[in-house]
Amino acid sequence: MESTRSLPIGVFDSGIGGLTVLKALAEVLPQESFLYLGDTARLPYGTKSPKSVTRYALQTTRLLVERGVKVLVIACNTATAVSLQALQEAYPQMPVIGVIRPGAQAACRASTTGRIGVIATESTVNGGSYNEEILRIHPTAQVFSRPCPLFVSLAEEGWCEGEVVELVAKQYLHSFVQDTGIDTLVLGCTHFPVLARAIGQVVGPRIALVDSAHTTAQFVYELLRKDDLGSRDQRRTLSFLATDGAERFARVGGVFMNSCLESKDIEIVDL
Amino acid sequence: MESTRSLPIGVFDSGIGGLTVLKALAEVLPQESFLYLGDTARLPYGTKSPKSVTRYALQTTRLLVERGVKVLVIACNTATAVSLQALQEAYPQMPVIGVIRPGAQAACRASTTGRIGVIATESTVNGGSYNEEILRIHPTAQVFSRPCPLFVSLAEEGWCEGEVVELVAKQYLHSFVQDTGIDTLVLGCTHFPVLARAIGQVVGPRIALVDSAHTTAQFVYELLRKDDLGSRDQRRTLSFLATDGAERFARVGGVFMNSCLESKDIEIVDL
Numbered sequence: 001m002e003s004t005r006s007l008p009i010g011v012f013d014s015g016i017g018g019l020t021v022l023k024a025l026a027e028v029l030p031q032e033s034f035l036y037l038g039d040t041a042r043l044p045y046g047t048k049s050p051k052s053v054t055r056y057a058l059q060t061t062r063l064l065v066e067r068g069v070k071v072l073v074i075a076c077n078t079a080t081a082v083s084l085q086a087l088q089e090a091y092p093q094m095p096v097i098g099v100i101r102p103g104a105q106a107a108c109r110a111s112t113t114g115r116i117g118v119i120a121t122e123s124t125v126n127g128g129s130y131n132e133e134i135l136r137i138h139p140t141a142q143v144f145s146r147p148c149p150l151f152v153s154l155a156e157e158g159w160c161e162g163e164v165v166e167l168v169a170k171q172y173l174h175s176f177v178q179d180t181g182i183d184t185l186v187l188g189c190t191h192f193p194v195l196a197r198a199i200g201q202v203v204g205p206r207i208a209l210v211d212s213a214h215t216t217a218q219f220v221y222e223l224l225r226k227d228d229l230g231s232r233d234q235r236r237t238l239s240f241l242a243t244d245g246a247e248r249f250a251r252v253g254g255v256f257m258n259s260c261l262e263s264k265d266i267e268i269v270d271l
Numbered sequence: 272m273e274s275t276r277s278l279p280i281g282v283f284d285s286g287i288g289g290l291t292v293l294k295a296l297a298e299v300l301p302q303e304s305f306l307y308l309g310d311t312a313r314l315p316y317g318t319k320s321p322k323s324v325t326r327y328a329l330q331t332t333r334l335l336v337e338r339g340v341k342v343l344v345i346a347c348n349t350a351t352a353v354s355l356q357a358l359q360e361a362y363p364q365m366p367v368i369g370v371i372r373p374g375a376q377a378a379c380r381a382s383t384t385g386r387i388g389v390i391a392t393e394s395t396v397n398g399g400s401y402n403e404e405i406l407r408i409h410p411t412a413q414v415f416s417r418p419c420p421l422f423v424s425l426a427e428e429g430w431c432e433g434e435v436v437e438l439v440a441k442q443y444l445h446s447f448v449q450d451t452g453i454d455t456l457v458l459g460c461t462h463f464p465v466l467a468r469a470i471g472q473v474v475g476p477r478i479a480l481v482d483s484a485h486t487t488a489q490f491v492y493e494l495l496r497k498d499d500l501g502s503r504d505q506r507r508t509l510s511f512l513a514t515d516g517a518e519r520f521a522r523v524g525g526v527f528m529n530s531c532l533e534s535k536d537i538e539i540v541d542l
Contacts, residue, residue, distance in 0.1 A: 041323050042313055047427075052312050052515050122519075153424035156318075164442060167435050244323050248393075 005231055008033035008239070009220065010069030012060050015043035016249055017155065017190035018075030019256035021099060024213035025073065026238065028221050033236040037064055038253075039271070041243035044152055046121025046189070050082040053123065057083035058090060059271045063241075065091065070229055073220060074098045077120055077189050077212075081127035095223055102219045103186055103212030104133035110208040111184040114141040117176065117207075119199075120188030122147045130188055144180040148172045148189075155191040158255050161198050169195070169202040177203050186210045194256060240266045276502055279304035279510070280491065281340030283331050286314035287520055288426065288461035289346030290527035292370060295484035296344065297509065299492050304507040308335055309524075310542070312514035315423055317392025317460070321353040324394065328354035329361060330542045334512075336362065341500055344491060345369045348391055348460050348483075352398035366494055373490045374457055374483030375404035381479040382455040385412040388447065388478075390470075391459030393418045401459055415451040419443045419460075426462040429526050432469050440466070440473040448474050457481045465527060511537045 009029075011022050015038045022036050039045075039060050045053045057079045061072060072094055074080045074087065080098030088096045107116050118130045125147045134143050150168050159165055177185075185207050187193055193211045200209055224230045242249045246266040253261045280300075282293050286309045293307050310316075310331050316324045328350045332343060343365060345351045345358065351369030359367045378387050378401075389401040396418045405414050421439050430436055448456075456478050458464055464482045471480055495501040513520045517537040524532045 041319060047516065047519060048312060049515050150421075150424055150428055150430075153421055157421055159421075164435070164438050167438055171435060244320050245318065248318060 004070050005229055006233055007068050007070040008035040008237065010064035010072045011036045011075050012057070012064060012072065012079070013038050013076040013190060014045035014079065015040045016253045016256055017152070019253050020190050020193045021073065021075035021213045021216055023257050024217040025220060028214075028217040029224070031231045031233065031236055032224075033231065033233070033238070035064060035067060035069055035239045035241070037241040037269070038249060039243050040245050040249060041271075044121070045076060045078040046123050046149060046152060048123065050123070050127070053079055054083040054086050057087060061087055061091065063269060063271060065094070070094070071220065071223065072096045073216065075190055075216075078123045081124045081129040095227070097216065097220060097223065099190070099212040099216045100129050101133050102215035103188065103210060104130055104137060106210045106212065106215040107134060107184050107186045108138045108141065110210055111141070113181075113183045114138060115180060115182045115184075116141055116143050117180060117182035117185040118143060118145045118188045119148045119151075119172070119185065119192065120145065121149055121152065124188055130186060144176070144182060146172060146176050148192075151195055152189065152191045155194050156252055158252060160194045160255065165195055165198040166202065169198050173199070173202050177207065182207060184208045184210060186212070188212070241269050242266050243269060243271055275341050276500055277504055278339050278341040279306040279508065281335035281343045282307045282346050283328070283335060283343065283350070284309050284346040284461060285316035285350065286311045287524045287527055288423070290524050291461050291464045292344065292346035292484045292487055294528050295488040296491060299485075299488040300495070302502045302504065302507055303495075304502065304504070304509070306335060306338060306340055306510045306512070308512040308540070309520060310514050311516050311520060312542075315392070316347060316349040317394050317420060317423060319394065321394070321398070324350055325354040325357050328358060332358055332362065334540060334542060336365070341365070342491065342494065343367045344487065346461055346487075349394045352395045352400040366498070368487065368491060368494065370461070370483040370487045371400050372404050373486035374459065374481060375401060375408060377481045377483065377486040378405060378455050378457045379409045379412065381481055382412070384452075384454045385409060386451060386453045386455075387412055387414050388451060388453035388456040389414060389416045389459045390419045390422075390443070390456065390463065391416065392420055392423065395459055401457060415447070415453060417443060417447050419463075422466055423460065423462045426465050427523055429523060431465045431526065436466055436469040437473065440469050444470065444473050448478065453478060455479045455481060457483070459483070512540050513537050514540060514542055
């Protein structure tokens with residue numbers, strides 16, 4: 001048990017977007033070590049088929065389990081939407097946590113009218129998981145979804161504010177918000193929080209923006225307490241694995257983590 | 272020999288951008304059959320490391336060779352930039368043609384001042400192949416490169432004209448064109464021709480836009496004649512393989528081919 005407590009928490013994402021979730025986890029859990037794996041060789045997952053995404057998710061999880069992790073967080077909405085169940089079935093002994101249920105809970109708490117918008121990648125929207133999770137909690141809610149794939153590219157390019165982001169946000173969201181009358185908008189992709197300011201300006205202050213990173217971190221915090229899995233070590237480590245492109249990972253990842261990463265700190269692994 | 276003549280021409284790309292090259296080939300070579308393979312499960316190549324791109328390129332080429340092709344066209348600038356030589360060495364009996372040399376030749380013919388711009392993905396720009404090829408032909412030319420990764424996402428999203436494309440083009444190209452004084456601009460990524468109108472409006476009519484698709488097609492036409500490899504069949508076939516997402520391939524591919532594709536016509540293959 002003691003040895004399990006000392007293991008890091010595994011965090012897996014299609015690339016670097018999941019670092020927004022890692023950042024929230026690291027803040028809420030200052031004693032925990034983390035092992036992050038970004039499948040940068042095969043990103044983005046959001047435009048790929050469920051079958052391919054699940055195959056990739058199983059491969060990345062196997063590697064994290066071999067290295068040794070006590071809990072797995074799927075910090076990718078697409079992988080959560082299409083592969084959470086497959087991963088839970090493949091590793092019944094290990095808690096596997098996705099970002100969608102915590103995001104859905106936060107949205108239901110934030111909404112007073114029950115009209116909830118979800119923006120995400122094509123795969124996440126088509127998978128319908130947010131819809132399902134929100135309706136499980138709040139059966140009379142009305143959920144409206146909109147794929148926003150260009151937000152991913154803008155975030156990856158590091159264009160987080162300015163004229164282009166605002167114009168793209170307007171094209172995606174202006175009539176969507178008007179037509180649906182939502183009071184809450186879920187940022188259903190880990191890339192989107194870095195664009196939150198621009199998105200907020202387009203949708204206006206009366207719509208609550210929900211980011212699942214912080215609610216997921218809270219969820220993991222409670223899980224560790226409940227299962228008595230919290231680390232008692234004084235020093236923690238943050239380790240980064242990627243399947244391609246250490247330099248790009250460090251450069252763009254710095255934007256997401258809001259801190260400095262160096263390419264020598266990223267270990268490249270082959271899946 | 273007769274049986275070789277009847278084989279299709281293999282065309283390989285990281286995804287669907289290469290369909291702009293296929294379209295040019297099909298127009299210039301109306302009697303030839305084509306077998307197109309888009310590695311949609313692992314696109315985009317443009318942000319990945321040379322080692323990964325070459326591994327993927329060798330896998331896709333092996334499949335095309337097993338199916339039977341008489342010539343291979345690499346319809347992807349990134350794969351040409353980093354993997355052409357590896358493919359030529361792996362298949363010494365088969366002509367392997369990339370898009371960069373034809374594009375460089377066309378640029379040198381179009382330029383009167385010798386000041387040539389190249390816009391492409393990060394990998395193509397970092398690889399420096401356009402630079403090298405242009406200087407081999409025109410040793411006193413000056414080549415200026417600019418990565419434009421968002422153009423790929425805009426084309427994939429089908430946003431080929433309008434305010435967003437123009438604004439992104441302005442941000443990428445306005446000061447680039449002013450500062451360098453180029454008279455020719457190479458569209459060094461197969462996705463870019465679908466944005467040519469918007470790019471042309473930003474750079475202005477005095478700058479010649481060079482698209483390697485047509486010059487590559489001309490190059491293949493001459494190769495078939497020289498090596499007596501031209502088909503004598505009356506009917507030709509166009510076949511499409513992809514590693515993921517038949518529906519998306521058909522939907523976005525239609526924009527690139529400027530014709531209608533149906534998902535049932537796309538065969539999904541595993542590499």
